[in-house]
Amino acid sequence: MYKKKVSLKDIASKAKVSTALVSYVLSGKEKESRVGKEIAVKIKQIAKEMNYQPNYLAKSLRSGKTFTIGLIIADISNPFFANIAWIVEDEAKRNGYTVIIGSSHENADKSWDLLNVFINRQVDGFIIVSSENSEKQVHYLKEKNIPFVLLDRHFSEIQTDFVCTNNYKASYDAGLHLIKHGYQRVGMIAYQSQLFHMKQRIQGYLDALGDQNLSFHQHWLQEVKFKNTEKEVKIAIDAMVSPEFPVNAVIFATYGLAISGLKYINQSRLKVPDDLAIVSFGQAEAFDLYYCPITYLRQPIELLGKTAVEILVKKMKNPEEETRQILMDAKLIVRASSKSKKIPIS
Amino acid sequence: MYKKKVSLKDIASKAKVSTALVSYVLSGKEKESRVGKEIAVKIKQIAKEMNYQPNYLAKSLRSGKTFTIGLIIADISNPFFANIAWIVEDEAKRNGYTVIIGSSHENADKSWDLLNVFINRQVDGFIIVSSENSEKQVHYLKEKNIPFVLLDRHFSEIQTDFVCTNNYKASYDAGLHLIKHGYQRVGMIAYQSQLFHMKQRIQGYLDALGDQNLSFHQHWLQEVKFKNTEKEVKIAIDAMVSPEFPVNAVIFATYGLAISGLKYINQSRLKVPDDLAIVSFGQAEAFDLYYCPITYLRQPIELLGKTAVEILVKKMKNPEEETRQILMDAKLIVRASSKSKKIPIS
DNA sequence: ATTTTTTGTTTAATCGATTAAACTTATATT
DNA sequence: AATATAAGTTTAATCGATTAAACAAAAAAT
Numbered sequence: 001m002y003k004k005k006v007s008l009k010d011i012a013s014k015a016k017v018s019t020a021l022v023s024y025v026l027s028g029k030e031k032e033s034r035v036g037k038e039i040a041v042k043i044k045q046i047a048k049e050m051n052y053q054p055n056y057l058a059k060s061l062r063s064g065k066t067f068t069i070g071l072i073i074a075d076i077s078n079p080f081f082a083n084i085a086w087i088v089e090d091e092a093k094r095n096g097y098t099v100i101i102g103s104s105h106e107n108a109d110k111s112w113d114l115l116n117v118f119i120n121r122q123v124d125g126f127i128i129v130s131s132e133n134s135e136k137q138v139h140y141l142k143e144k145n146i147p148f149v150l151l152d153r154h155f156s157e158i159q160t161d162f163v164c165t166n167n168y169k170a171s172y173d174a175g176l177h178l179i180k181h182g183y184q185r186v187g188m189i190a191y192q193s194q195l196f197h198m199k200q201r202i203q204g205y206l207d208a209l210g211d212q213n214l215s216f217h218q219h220w221l222q223e224v225k226f227k228n229t230e231k232e233v234k235i236a237i238d239a240m241v242s243p244e245f246p247v248n249a250v251i252f253a254t255y256g257l258a259i260s261g262l263k264y265i266n267q268s269r270l271k272v273p274d275d276l277a278i279v280s281f282g283q284a285e286a287f288d289l290y291y292c293p294i295t296y297l298r299q300p301i302e303l304l305g306k307t308a309v310e311i312l313v314k315k316m317k318n319p320e321e322e323t324r325q326i327l328m329d330a331k332l333i334v335r336a337s338s339k340s341k342k343i344p345i346s
Numbered sequence: 347m348y349k350k351k352v353s354l355k356d357i358a359s360k361a362k363v364s365t366a367l368v369s370y371v372l373s374g375k376e377k378e379s380r381v382g383k384e385i386a387v388k389i390k391q392i393a394k395e396m397n398y399q400p401n402y403l404a405k406s407l408r409s410g411k412t413f414t415i416g417l418i419i420a421d422i423s424n425p426f427f428a429n430i431a432w433i434v435e436d437e438a439k440r441n442g443y444t445v446i447i448g449s450s451h452e453n454a455d456k457s458w459d460l461l462n463v464f465i466n467r468q469v470d471g472f473i474i475v476s477s478e479n480s481e482k483q484v485h486y487l488k489e490k491n492i493p494f495v496l497l498d499r500h501f502s503e504i505q506t507d508f509v510c511t512n513n514y515k516a517s518y519d520a521g522l523h524l525i526k527h528g529y530q531r532v533g534m535i536a537y538q539s540q541l542f543h544m545k546q547r548i549q550g551y552l553d554a555l556g557d558q559n560l561s562f563h564q565h566w567l568q569e570v571k572f573k574n575t576e577k578e579v580k581i582a583i584d585a586m587v588s589p590e591f592p593v594n595a596v597i598f599a600t601y602g603l604a605i606s607g608l609k610y611i612n613q614s615r616l617k618v619p620d621d622l623a624i625v626s627f628g629q630a631e632a633f634d635l636y637y638c639p640i641t642y643l644r645q646p647i648e649l650l651g652k653t654a655v656e657i658l659v660k661k662m663k664n665p666e667e668e669t670r671q672i673l674m675d676a677k678l679i680v681r682a683s684s685k686s687k688k689i690p691i692s
Numbered sequence: 693a694t695t696t697t698t699t700g701t702t703t704a705a706t707c708g709a710t711t712a713a714a715c716t717t718a719t720a721t722t
Numbered sequence: 723a724a725t726a727t728a729a730g731t732t733t734a735a736t737c738g739a740t741t742a743a744a745c746a747a748a749a750a751a752t
Binding site for chain 3: 363364365366367379380381382385404406407408409410
C-alpha cells in the first residue's frame with residue numbers, strides 16, 4: 001500500500017519511448033548507445049520531474065550485486081566494537097555500500113545464523129570479527145568464493161585477508177611498561193580462549209616478563225571463562241593478590257575484563273596504582289573517569305575499520321586481488337594507573 | 347563469480363516438473379494447489395539435497411516486501427543508543443526482519459540522506475531516533491504512507507506512533523530527589539535544542555524546583571550547544587558554581603553532557619557529592635566506576651526497543667493499525683553521587 | 693456413454709532494470 | 723542508382739520467485 005513508485009516504464013510511456021532508451025540515458029550510457037540528443041534531454045527532464053528513484057532490488061537481481069556488506073561483530077556491547085561498527089558503516093557508505101550488522105555475542109552458532117541470513121540477502125561480501133570455533137565458517141566462505149575480510153581477530157592457521165592489531169606487541173609493550181616503571185610482579189587476566197588474538201596477548205605478556213628475566217608464578221596469569229565474567233574475575237583477582245608473591249600490577253586483556261575487574265578492585269578497597277597498577281586493552285570513557293585514569297592500549301580503530309572496508313571493496317571488485325594481511329600497532333596511552341612505583345629504569 | 351546459487355529452476359529441471367510446482371511445494375502451498383503427494387516429497391527431497399536457499403531479491407521484487415527495517419539513530423556514540431540498536435536488531439530478527447542501521451550524528455541533512463538510501467533499498471518501515479529539525483522527514487514519511495515509529499524522541503505537534511521515555515517525569519523525579527536529600531540549589535546542564543524531549547527534561551526540572559517553592563536563578567540552567575560539548579560544559583559549570591548562589595547539585599540531561607561534565611569536575615577538584623551532587627540521564631559503565639558512583643535515570647531500554655519493533659511490525663502488516671503513543675517511566679537509580687546532604691525530609 | 697467434477701500439472705505474465713540483437717531510417721560512399 | 727555505413731530506436735530475453743489461468747487426465751455423476 002505504500003508508494004506507487006515511479007519506474008522506468010512510467011518514464012518511458014510518458015516520453016513515448018521504450019524502457020531501453022530510458023535505461024541507457026539514466027545510467028549514463030547515452031554515448032555508447034547513441035541515444036538522440038533531444039530525447040536524452042527529455043528523458044532526464046521527465047525523470048527529474050517524476051523524482052525517479054531506481055529500484056535496487058531489480059538492479060541487484062539483474063546484476064547479481066547488492067552493494068551491501070554484511071558485518072558480523074563478536075560482541076557489540078563492547079564499545080570498541082561498537083565504534084568500529086560505525087566506522088565501517090561510514091566508510092562503506094562512502095564507497096556506495098550499505099552495511100547490515102549483526103552481533104554474534106561471541107557465539108559460533110549465532111554467527112552461523114547471521115552468516116546464512118546475510119548470504120540469503122545476497123550481501124556482496126563480509127567483514128567479520130570472528131568468535132571462537134568459527135573456523136568452519138571461514139572455510140565455508142573461502143570455498144564459496146564469497147569475499148570477506150577478518151577484522152581484529154584472525155586464525156593463524158587459515159590463509160585469509162585480515163586487518164588486526166598486533167596484539168603480541170601491544171601486550172609485550174604493556175608488560176614492559178609496567179616492569180620499567182618498577183612493577184616486578186605483573187599479572188594478567190585474560191579470557192580462556194582458543195582465539196589467536198587472545199593467545200597472542202598472553203604470549204606477549206609472558207615474553208615481556210621472560211625477556212626481563214623476571215620470575216613468573218602460575219597464579220599471575222588468570223584465564224577466565226567468558227560466562228559469568230563478573231564472578232570469574234573476582235575469583236581471579238583474589239587468586240592473584242592473596243597468595244605468596246602477590247601481583248602488584250595487572251594487565252586486563254579486554255575492556256570487559258577491566259570493567260569487571262575495576263568494579264571488584266573498588267569493592268576490595270584496593271588502591272590504584274599503589275596496591276595494584278593497571279593497564280588494559282580497550283578504550284572508553286570509563287577509563288578516563290576512573291579516579292585514577294587507566295593506562296590503556298589504544299588500537300587504531302578508525303584505521304582498522306577503514307582498511308578493512310578498503311580491502312573488502314577491492315576484493316569485491318576484483319576477486320583475484322591478492323591476499324592482504326595487515327597488522328597495526330596499538331599505542332600505549334600512559335595514565336596515572338601505571339605511575340612509577342619508583343624512578344623508571346633506563 | 348561467487349556461488350552459482352541453486353534456483354527454483356534447477357530443482358524443477360532435476361525433478362522434471364515446472365517451477366510452479368516447486369514453488370508451491372517449497373512455500374507450503376501444496377495443499378491449496380493440490381500438488382501430487384509423491385511429487386511433493388520428491389521436490390522437498392531434492393531441495394534439501396541441493397541445499398536450496400531462496401533468493402530474497404527475487405522474492406522481494408515480486409512481493410514488494412523486503413522484510414527489512416531501517417533504523418536511524420541520532421547518535422550512535424552514545425551507549426544508550428548503541429544498546430537500543432542491538433535490542434531493535436535482535437527483536438526484529440525474532441520477527442523475521444533484518445535491520446539496516448544508520449547514524450545521523452544529530453544532523454538533519456545526514457538523516458535525510460539515510461532516509462533516502464533506505465527508501466531506495468525498499469525497506470518496509472522505519473524506526474527513527476529523530477535529530478533536530480527533521481520534522482519535514484516525518485511529514486514526508488506520513489505522506490508517502492511509509493510505516494515508521496519514532497523512538498525515544500517525538501514531535502509534540504506531529505501525530506505519529508512513538509515509544510518514548512516520560513522525560514518530564516524523569517527529570518522531575520531527579521530534581522525532587524535532590525531537593526528531598528537536602529540540595530536546595532539544583533542546576534541543570536542541557537542541550538540547547540528544539541527537540542521536545544529536551545524541553546521536557548528542562549521543564550520537569552524547573553517544575554520540581556517550582557513545586558517545592560525553591561527560588562531559581564537564571565545561571566542554574568545552562569543550555570549548551572551540541573558542537574564543542576566539552577568546552578561548552580566547562581564554561582557552563584564554571585558559570586553555575588562561581589557566582590553568588592552557586593549550585594550544589596547538577597542534573598545532566600544526557601550521558602554525553604555527564605561525561606564531559608565529570609571530566610571537568612575531576613579537573614576542578616570538585617568533590618562529588620560534597621561540593622556537587624550529581625544525577626544524570628543515560629547509563630554506562632562509566633557511572634559505575636566513578637569514584638563516587640553516579641545516580642542516574644535508567645530508561646527501560648529493552649522495553650523501549652522491543653515495543654518499537656512490535657508496533658512497527660504490526661503497522662507494516664496492517665497499515666490501518668491505530669496510532670500508538672507510548673510513554674515509559676525511567677527509574678531513578680540512587681547511588682552515592684546524590685547522597686543526603688542532611689537527613690532527607692519526609 | 694456422455695457430461696461434470698476433481699485432481700494434478702504447465703504456461704505465461706509479473707515485479708523493474710539491463711542489454712545484446714534486431715530493426716528502421718537517414719546519410720555517406722562508390 | 724545501388725550499396726554500405728552510421729544513427730537512432732525497439733524488441734525481447736534475462737535475473738528468480740510467484741501465482742492466476744489454462745490445460746489435461748482421471749474419477750465421479752448423470
